[in-house]
Amino acid sequence: xxxxxxxxxxxxxxxxxxxxxxxxxxxxxxxxxxxxxxxxxxxxxxxxxxxxxxxxxxxxxxxxxxxxxxxxxxxxxxxxxxxxxxxxxxxxxxxxxxxxxxxxxxxxxxxxxxxx
Amino acid sequence: xxxxxxxxxxxxxxxxxxxxxxxxxxxxxxxxxxxxxxxxxxxxxxxxxxxxxxxxxxxxxxxxxxxxxxxxxxxxxxxxxxxxxxxxxxxxxxxxxxxxxxxxxxxxxxxxxxxx
DNA sequence: TCATTAATTAATATAATGGTTAAATAAGGG
DNA sequence: CCCTTATTTAACCATTATATTAATTAATGA
Numbered sequence: 001x002x003x004x005x006x007x008x009x010x011x012x013x014x015x016x017x018x019x020x021x022x023x024x025x026x027x028x029x030x031x032x033x034x035x036x037x038x039x040x041x042x043x044x045x046x047x048x049x050x051x052x053x054x055x056x057x058x059x060x061x062x063x064x065x066x067x068x069x070x071x072x073x074x075x076x077x078x079x080x081x082x083x084x085x086x087x088x089x090x091x092x093x094x095x096x097x098x099x100x101x102x103x104x105x106x107x108x109x110x111x112x113x114x115x116x
Numbered sequence: 117x118x119x120x121x122x123x124x125x126x127x128x129x130x131x132x133x134x135x136x137x138x139x140x141x142x143x144x145x146x147x148x149x150x151x152x153x154x155x156x157x158x159x160x161x162x163x164x165x166x167x168x169x170x171x172x173x174x175x176x177x178x179x180x181x182x183x184x185x186x187x188x189x190x191x192x193x194x195x196x197x198x199x200x201x202x203x204x205x206x207x208x209x210x211x212x213x214x215x216x217x218x219x220x221x222x223x224x225x226x227x228x229x230x231x232x
Numbered sequence: 233t234c235a236t237t238a239a240t241t242a243a244t245a246t247a248a249t250g251g252t253t254a255a256a257t258a259a260g261g262g
Numbered sequence: 263c264c265c266t267t268a269t270t271t272a273a274c275c276a277t278t279a280t281a282t283t284a285a286t287t288a289a290t291g292a
Binding site: 118133160170181184185 | 247248260
Binding site: 006008009012013016017018021024076077079080082083087093 | 120132134190195196199201203
């Protein structure tokens with residue numbers, strides 16, 4: 001009953017929140033301060049700060065220091081890993097993998113019931 | 117403090133668990149019953165059943181009926197959507213986007229401090 | 233030094249997640 | 263009909279996640 005600590009789960013959990021994805025989208029346009037990132041949202045600054053901590057722990061952002069601001073920057077490496085993982089499933093949504101492929105898969109598996 | 121209900125969050129939450137990703141990996145080799153899916157894991161059958169419910173609600177699997185078995189099948193459409201979303205970030209991890217690009221981005225943004 | 237601005241940490245409340253065991257439901261076969 | 267097999271649902275519990283407000287830390291600059 002522990003928290004999942006494998007890197008892929010950490011990354012996907014971090015991405016599984018619309019506020020955090022919106023923050024990443026904003027950072028795709030360049031670095032921003034915490035206050036700038038918080039502005040579009042209707043939630044408190046501490047809440048944004050915690051979202052940023054989640055993103056940082058997932059390696060999706062990094063932070064530096066510039067006077068009293070802490071500019072946040074996008075770090076895309078974990079996204080590359082997710083993209084690589086999901087590529088393994090591409091054949092299941094590409095048009096090449098249609099009902100005929102599914103049928104072949106059934107038959108080669110020795111599954112005699114082809115109806116579903 | 118509600119549960120995120122947008123489709124992308126639902127999909128990513130479903131994927132953010134190693135047991136559920138292992139189930140999807142198993143299903144990539146063809147449909148399987150709940151019992152077959154549960155076998156490799158050290159957790160109870162009800163726990164697997166709930167994982168399957170999460171995957172089903174995310175549209176990542178579908179279930180049919182064959183006597184007293186409920187065969188589970190992979191449904192990859194939501195993965196296609198995740199792949200499309202993540203593609204938007206490819207340029208941030210591709211080698212084309214290196215420090216020089218970052219510098220250009222700073223300058224075109226009118227950011228005078230280039231040191232970080 | 234003190235006021236201001238930026239951001240984090242602390243304390244707290246509540247909801248969601250993920251696991252358990254026990255009971256219920258569904259289908260098949262003697 | 264009853265027994266067995268397959269799976270889900272119910273009830274429960276511990277942990278994690280996400281939000282709030284209030285207090286704290288950090289840096290700037292009058």
